Amino acid sequence: MESGLKHLSNALATPNQLSNSSSSIDGVPPELETSIRCAGAQLTQAAGVLLGLSQDIIAQAIVLFTRFWLGADGGSLRIYAAKDVSASALYLAAKLSFQPTSPRSVINVYTFLLSPDASPLWFVNPRGAPDEPPAPETYILTEGGYQSARSTLLRIESVILRALGFDTHVALPHAIALTYLQTLGATKPSVSRRVIQHLNTALLSPQLLYVTHQPNALAVAAIYLAAREQGVKLVDTEWWEVFDVDREELGFLVVGMQSTEGFMRAEKGRWENKTIPLVVDTVEAEIEKGRMLGEGE
Structure with a gap:
């Protein structure tokens, strides 16, 4: 049982790793x-x-x-x-x-x-x-x-x-989410598609949701969002608690997933007509440019 649970979970980043x-x-x-x-x-x-x-x-x-x-x-x-x-x-x-x-x-x-x-x-x-x-x-x-x-x-x-x-x-949340949907009786294909879309978009999250939260929590948040967007009513109880997710974590993840698309639009605007540096030399050049602008040169 323990090894099975381990297979469905990940080693998460610590606050110190995230800030340093x-x-x-x-x-x-x-x-x-x-x-x-x-x-x-x-x-x-x-x-x-x-x-x-x-x-x-x-x-x-x-x-x-x-x-x-x-x-x-x-x-x-x-x-x-x-x-x-x-x-x-x-x-x-x-x-x-x-x-x-x-x-x-x-x-x-x-x-x-x-x-x-x-x-x-x-x-x-x-x-x-x-x-x-x-x-x-x-x-x-x-x-x-x-x-x-x-x-x-x-x-x-x-x-x-x-x-x-x-x-x-x-461990990924995609298969877990589909299992949860079946458990909740939410079998509408449009909901399943939207759940998978939210999970794939979250891979680009600036909050690094995949390394800060377990797959079960990501799955629950994607289901909550998708059901709300598609107008599908789930059970009346606080169903997410059955899947070991509390309201606070759910709220954080829902906000994080919702904000990712806006973040991506902002990134495109910020880097409009410019390339994002993907090699060391161009990273150095970008840092130097920022330093010179900061000094008003």
Whole structure:
């Protein structure tokens, strides 16, 4: 029973880990760190989709990516490129699953998504995806470039494993939520779809909901929101308590999930016509720019 419960739960971030990341200790402004972390999660999602990976694997990779930056012992954005950590986290999550993918496939997809000319991602290519197919040389690596990228992919995979203490277990709320819906008798497909949408959006939450709350609580909050949005009445009692979630935690998670879409819109506005730095050199340049603006230069 105990091992079964452990399988459905995660090791959560401590308040100290959340307030003292290695990046913040190294002088990366909190807003910049949040933007880069969110862009890295979106990059992981897009790469996973292009690789044909299941959403479970992609979500696990995003959680591993997020955990890597936590605490003083985690990775610093002034040492490790977010793009490399994203690629290695996705490669690692796929390798641990029933759907492994090759280093070459991962590298090819990331080269395309990080191309300033070919990428469809707004934070990499602010001009938007090109109307005409881009020239192959803008997103295809030479053999030498591939070998270098492969070496980096495998090296950062080892760095992630060491930073996480080789604990790669990630319990997700998606299947739990669907089980809860059945228990509550809420079988309307539109509710199930909205629940999954809320859970996937929460992967991008600036409050890092997936590393601060257990899957059962995330599942309950997504169900509460979806049922309210779809006008579906659930049981009259405080049903969330049956699933070991109190009103205070539910309220926090509902607000957090609701705010994520607004946060994403604000991020797009903040970085309009600019790229979000995903490598160490551009992070340094952004920090320096912020310092100069702060000094009024």
